[in-house]
Amino acid sequence: MNTSPSPSGTEHEDGPSVRLGVLAPLTRPGWAGAGRHLLAGLELSVREVNDAGGIDGRPLELLVRDTAADPERAATAVDELAELGVAAVVGEYHSVVARAAAARADALGVPFLCSSAVLDGLTEEPTKWVARLAPAQSQGWRIYGDFLIGAGRQRIAVVTQPSVYWASGTRVLRDHLAPHGGTVVELDANALTPEALCDALAEHGATALLLLVGHPEPAVPIVRAVRADHRLAEILIGAPAGQPEFAEWAALLGEDGAGIPFLRYLPERLGPLGERVGKELRERLGEAPSFVAFEGWDTVTVLAEALRSHGTDRAAVADAWPRVEVEGTRGPIRFSRTAGISVWQWAWPPIQVVDRDPAQPDRMRILHTG
Numbered sequence: 001m002n003t004s005p006s007p008s009g010t011e012h013e014d015g016p017s018v019r020l021g022v023l024a025p026l027t028r029p030g031w032a033g034a035g036r037h038l039l040a041g042l043e044l045s046v047r048e049v050n051d052a053g054g055i056d057g058r059p060l061e062l063l064v065r066d067t068a069a070d071p072e073r074a075a076t077a078v079d080e081l082a083e084l085g086v087a088a089v090v091g092e093y094h095s096v097v098a099r100a101a102a103a104r105a106d107a108l109g110v111p112f113l114c115s116s117a118v119l120d121g122l123t124e125e126p127t128k129w130v131a132r133l134a135p136a137q138s139q140g141w142r143i144y145g146d147f148l149i150g151a152g153r154q155r156i157a158v159v160t161q162p163s164v165y166w167a168s169g170t171r172v173l174r175d176h177l178a179p180h181g182g183t184v185v186e187l188d189a190n191a192l193t194p195e196a197l198c199d200a201l202a203e204h205g206a207t208a209l210l211l212l213v214g215h216p217e218p219a220v221p222i223v224r225a226v227r228a229d230h231r232l233a234e235i236l237i238g239a240p241a242g243q244p245e246f247a248e249w250a251a252l253l254g255e256d257g258a259g260i261p262f263l264r265y266l267p268e269r270l271g272p273l274g275e276r277v278g279k280e281l282r283e284r285l286g287e288a289p290s291f292v293a294f295e296g297w298d299t300v301t302v303l304a305e306a307l308r309s310h311g312t313d314r315a316a317v318a319d320a321w322p323r324v325e326v327e328g329t330r331g332p333i334r335f336s337r338t339a340g341i342s343v344w345q346w347a348w349p350p351i352q353v354v355d356r357d358p359a360q361p362d363r364m365r366i367l368h369t370g
Contacts, residue, residue, distance in 0.1 A: 017061035018054070018312050020046075020303060021081030021089040023074055023101055030069035031215065033246040034093040034292050038115060039064065040284050041296020042091065044277070049304045055312065060304065067092060071100035078104040078112075087312045088113060090299045093292060095119035095137070095165045102130045102343065111317040114343070115299040116292050119165055123342045131321045131335050131344035133295055133302070137165070138172050138340070140263050140351050143370030144240045145176035147261065147353040148208060150368065153236055154182040157206035159189045159197055159213055159222060166212040169240065173210070189213045194225030201232055208236040211260075215243040220252050227256045238262070245290045250361050258356040261367055265291045267330055267350040268366060274329040288362075298328040 022042060024035040042062060050059045063084060065077035074097045081089055088111035092098040098117030105112035106127045114122060114132040118140060123130055148156065156177065160166045174184040187200055201209055209226060211219050219239070226232050239262045243249055249257050270278060277297050281289035306320040321344040325334045335344040353368040 017059045018307060019061050019063055019084065019086045020300070021077070021084070021086040022062050022064040023067050023077060023089060023092040023097070024064065025069045025093055025097070026064075026066040027068045029214070030067060030097075031093060031246075033248050034116070034290070035066075037246070037285065037290045037293040038091055038093055038296040040281055040289070041293040041298075042115075042300055043296075044280055044284060045297040045300035045304075049300060055304065055307045060300070067094070067097050067101075069094045069097055071097050074098075074101040075104040077101075078108065078110065082108050082110050086110070087307060087314060088303055088317050090303060091115050091296070092117050095122075096163060098122060099164075102127075105129055109314060109318075111314055113299055113303055115295045119168060120341060121168075126337075126342045128321070128344075129318050130342075131302075131346075132341075133298055133333070133346050133349065135265060135348045135351055136338070136341055136345065137168055139348055140265075140370075141169050141172040141240055142176045143351050143368070144238070144261075144263055144353055145173050145182075146370065147368040148173075148177065148236075148238070149180050149182065151208075151236065153208040154180070155205055155207045156182060156184045156210060157187055157201055157204055157208070158184060158210045159187045159192075161189050161213050161218075165241075169212060189218050189222070194218070194221045197222060198225055198229045198232060201226070201235065202229075206235060208238055211237065211239045211243060212241065215249070216252055219243055223253055223256055223260070236261070242291075244356055245292075247287050250356060255358065255361060258358040258361040261353050261355045264352045264354050264364070265330070265349045266294065266352060268352070268369060270329065271331075273327060277329045294329045298330065298333060301326050301328060302333055 024038050026035040046060045067074040090113045093116045095117040102122040106129045112130045116134050118134045118137040120136045237260045242262045244260050244262050281293045305326045306324045310316045310320040321335045338345045338347045351370040354364045357363045357365045
């Protein structure tokens with residue numbers, strides 16, 4: 001489970017490093033592409049903090065742990081990182097994994113800044129120890145529902161797998177669409193072959209199919225089957241969780257992967273800071289940075305400000321959440337208590353519904369903003 005410390009975390013002669021634990025899905029069955037982008041953003045921001053003198057002359061050091069989308073591995077990693085003396089834990093992409101990490105961090109009294117997971121209920125009870133940069137699922141998925149309504153898609157089918165995250169998303173969509181005459185029918189990805197799924201979609205007269213499933217399996221074969229079925233030529237395929245964001249999606253599906261709307265947490269236009277960081281992330285990654293890479297950069301920027309202004313003691317870091325305000329790549333970041341959310345929340349990051357342009361699949365089109 002362990003990986004080496006980040007190369008940006010070498011010690012300076014003027015004092016030991018300030019350690020941050022990192023959780024990220026870097027191997028299967030985790031969404032490794034998301035983990036790579038998250039880590040790239042974290043490492044770039046750490047390098048910039050250290051080049052500017054670190055935290056009162058002490059460098060930041062990242063201790064990276066691969067969660068592989070496993071909640072138990074994440075909880076164990078938080079235990080280990082706490083023993084290693086980290087000032088805080090950051091990161092994670094998968095919501096169910098982040099929930100396990102948040103629960104353990106709360107129990108141990110370790111600050112956890114969640115970079116990218118969106119599940120509303122990260123902890124069972126309100127906690128001072130956990131803060132989050134990503135928007136809550138209920139916020140983003142309601143905006144996705146608005147997009148579906150505006151597109152005239154009211155008969156929605158969701159193909160899903162057992163998960164509290166997928167179940168929560170389905171509930172948000174159903175509740176949001178119902179007042180507008182929208183209906184949601186659930187189809188079990190574990191019980192239906194892609195071909196049987198196509199039959200069910202035709203039978204239900206669905207006007208949209210949402211992929212609430214893992215990537216690449218079973219999302220990729222489902223898309224291929226639906227695209228090849230002439231009965232479903234007019235159906236909209238959607239992926240609110242963001243599967244089409246990463247280059248692997250386009251590499252596996254080509255033209256079939258275009259025109260599939262997903263949620264992305266970026267503004268319509270980046271400001272000078274976002275443009276500068278985006279350029280450096282592109283050089284680091286060798287491809288266009290996803291919103292997850294920007295979330296990584298913003299995460300360390302927030303933590304560095306908290307550590308500079310309030311100290312490296314864990315309780316002091318947790319107390320800093322409502323007091324820290326920084327300029328992030330996607331706008332000013334500040335945390336508050338938000339109704340229905342148990343952690344300190346940035347309310348809200350910019351939210352878009354975008355897709356890959358069918359005429360140019362490596363270009364994103366903005367379809368709707370919230």
